[in-house]
Amino acid sequence: MIKVVTAAEMREKDRFTIEDIGVPGVVLMENAGRAVSRVILSKLDGVSDPLVYVFCGKGNNGGDGFVVARHLWNEGVYVRIFCTEAEKQIRGDARVNYNILKNMKLPIEFISSLDDVRELENEPPDMLVDALLGTGIKGAVKGFSGELIDFINQNIETTVVAVDLPSGLNASTPEVAGSAIRANITVTMALPKRCHTFYPAKNYVGELYIADIGIPPFVLSQDHVKVEMLEDRDIVLPFRYPDSHKYDCGKVGILAGSKGYTGAAALAAQAAMKTGAGLVVLGVPESLNPVMEQKLTEVITRPLPETPDQTIGKVSLPAIEELLAWSDVLAIGPGLGRSKAVQEIVITVLKQFDKPVVIDADALWALSNHPEILEAGPHPNWILTPHLGEFLRFFPEETKSSLSLQCIEKAQQFAARHGLTLLLKGAPSLVAMPDQRVYLNPTGNAGLASGGTGDVLTGFIAGLLAQQYDPDEAAYTANFIHGYTADYVVKKETIYTLLAGDLITNFGAALNELTQKHSS
Numbered sequence: 001m002i003k004v005v006t007a008a009e010m011r012e013k014d015r016f017t018i019e020d021i022g023v024p025g026v027v028l029m030e031n032a033g034r035a036v037s038r039v040i041l042s043k044l045d046g047v048s049d050p051l052v053y054v055f056c057g058k059g060n061n062g063g064d065g066f067v068v069a070r071h072l073w074n075e076g077v078y079v080r081i082f083c084t085e086a087e088k089q090i091r092g093d094a095r096v097n098y099n100i101l102k103n104m105k106l107p108i109e110f111i112s113s114l115d116d117v118r119e120l121e122n123e124p125p126d127m128l129v130d131a132l133l134g135t136g137i138k139g140a141v142k143g144f145s146g147e148l149i150d151f152i153n154q155n156i157e158t159t160v161v162a163v164d165l166p167s168g169l170n171a172s173t174p175e176v177a178g179s180a181i182r183a184n185i186t187v188t189m190a191l192p193k194r195c196h197t198f199y200p201a202k203n204y205v206g207e208l209y210i211a212d213i214g215i216p217p218f219v220l221s222q223d224h225v226k227v228e229m230l231e232d233r234d235i236v237l238p239f240r241y242p243d244s245h246k247y248d249c250g251k252v253g254i255l256a257g258s259k260g261y262t263g264a265a266a267l268a269a270q271a272a273m274k275t276g277a278g279l280v281v282l283g284v285p286e287s288l289n290p291v292m293e294q295k296l297t298e299v300i301t302r303p304l305p306e307t308p309d310q311t312i313g314k315v316s317l318p319a320i321e322e323l324l325a326w327s328d329v330l331a332i333g334p335g336l337g338r339s340k341a342v343q344e345i346v347i348t349v350l351k352q353f354d355k356p357v358v359i360d361a362d363a364l365w366a367l368s369n370h371p372e373i374l375e376a377g378p379h380p381n382w383i384l385t386p387h388l389g390e391f392l393r394f395f396p397e398e399t400k401s402s403l404s405l406q407c408i409e410k411a412q413q414f415a416a417r418h419g420l421t422l423l424l425k426g427a428p429s430l431v432a433m434p435d436q437r438v439y440l441n442p443t444g445n446a447g448l449a450s451g452g453t454g455d456v457l458t459g460f461i462a463g464l465l466a467q468q469y470d471p472d473e474a475a476y477t478a479n480f481i482h483g484y485t486a487d488y489v490v491k492k493e494t495i496y497t498l499l500a501g502d503l504i505t506n507f508g509a510a511l512n513e514l515t516q517k518h519s520s
Contacts, residue, residue: 044127064131360454
C-alpha cells in the first residue's frame with residue numbers, strides 16, 4: 001500500500017528527514033528536480049531540438065523547477081526559465097539552486113504581468129514545466145499568479161508537466177477553489193497527495209508519477225498517516241485446500257428483490273457464487289420465485305411469504321429466521337423495497353443477526369431511518385456499502401458537495417463511531433475501518449456508472465466473507481477486484497458498454513490476469 005498524505009503530513013516527513021535524520025533539504029530538492037527531468041526527457045525522446053519553458057515561483061516548488069531546468073540544459077535541451085518573483089524574494093534551498101543557474105548563465109526571465117509572456121503563445125514549447133506553487137497554498141490563487149495560470153491553460157498549447165502538484169490545487173483536499181494548472185503529467189514527491197486521488201482536483205493531475213527523492217522508506221511508512229492506496233500486491237485471494245467441499249467455502253444468505261427489482265437480487269446472488277462461496281441461498285418474495293428460478297441455476301432460491309405489495313414483511317419473519325440460522329454470512333438490501341413493512345424487517349434482522357452482514361441499497365435506507373440501531377454499536381460484523389447519496393442520509397446537516405469534499409474525514413468518523421466497516425462507493429471508492437484506517441481503491445472506471453454494478457459488489461463482498469475473510473479485508477479486496485474487472489472489460493470494449501453482468505462474466509479472466517501479475 002502507498003500512503004496518501006495531506007500537506008501537513010508531507011511537511012512532517014520532510015522535516016523529520018531533514019532535522020532528525022540529517023539529510024539536507026537541498027539534497028531532497030536536487031533529487032526531486034532530477035526525477036522530474038528524467039520523466040521529461042523520457043517524454044521528449046525522439047524530439048529534435050526540444051524547447052522547454054520552466055515557470056518557477058520563489059518557494060521550494062520553484063527551487064525544484066530550477067533543478068529541473070539545470071538537468072534539462074545539461075542534457076542539451078534549450079530551456080527558458082520564467083520566475084514570477086524578484087531575485088531578492090528567492091531564499092533558502094531555492095536560492096542555492098537559483099544561484100547555480102545564474103552562475104551557469106542560463107536564461108532567467110523575471111515576469112510580473114501578462115505583457116511579459118504574451119509572445120509565448122506564438123512559439124509554444126515542446127513541453128512546459130509548472131513549478132509555480134507548491135503544497136502550501138489554501139484557497140483560490142489571486143493576483144498575477146492566478147492570471148498566469150489562466151494564460152498558460154488557455155493560450156499555450158503544449159504538454160504541461162506539474163512539479164509535485166498542479167499550481168492552484170490544495171494538496172489536502174479535492175476542492176478546486178479557483179484557477180489551477182491543467183497538467184498532462186504530474187510528478188509528485190515521495191508520496192501522492194489527496195488532491196491527486198480525488199475528483200474534481202484529480203481532473204487537473206493527468207498522468208501521475210511518484211518520485212523517490214531520498215526520504216527513507218521507514219519515514220514514508222510511519223503509522224500516523226491513516227490513508228493508503230491499495231496496490232495489486234495487497235490483494236490476496238482465499239486459500240483453498242485441494243480436498244475442499246462446498247461447506248468449507250461458506251454459506252451465504254441473501255435477502256433481496258421485490259416486484260420490478262428481480263435483477264438486483266439475481267446479480268448479488270450470482271456474484272457471491274462467482275467469488276467462491278460454497279452455497280448461496282436467495283430469499284425472495286414468493287411470487288417472484290418462479291422468475292428467480294428462471295434467472296438462476298447455481299443459486300438456491302427460497303420463496304418467502306410476502307405482503308400484498310409483493311415484498312417481505314412480518315409474515316416472512318419465520319422463514320427468514322430459518323435462513324439466518326443456516327447462513328454464515330448475510331447480504332441484505334438490493335432491490336428489497338422501501339416500504340414501512342420492509343424497513344421493519346430489515347431492522348429486526350440487523351438486531352438478530354450476529355454474524356457478518358453486508359448492508360446495501362434499500363437496507364441502507366431503512367438503517368438511515370433508524371439511526372438508533374447504529375448508535376447501539378459497535379458493529380464489528382457490519383459492512384455498509386453506500387454511494388455518496390446514500391451516505392448523505394446519515395448526515396442531514398451536510399450537502400452532497402460539502403460531504404464529497406470531506407469524504408475521508410466523514411468516513412473515518414462514521415466507521416470509528418459505530419465500530420463498523422464502511423465501503424463508500426465513488427471515484428475513488430474507499431474502505432474506512434473502526435481504527436480510522438482508510439484504504440483507497442485505484443481500480444475502476446466510469447463504466448461502473450451503470451445500474452446493478454453495486455449489487456455485484458455486494459455479492460463479491462459476501463462471497464469473500466463466506467470464505468472467512470475479516471470484514472475489512474473482504475471489503476477492500478472485493479472493492480479492488482470489482483474495479484479491476486471493470487477495467488478488464490473496458491480494455492476489450494468501452495466505458496459506454498459495460499453492464500453489471502459483464503463483471504460476473506469476466507470476473508474469472510480478470511482474476512486470472514491479476515494472479516499472473518503477482519507471479520511475474
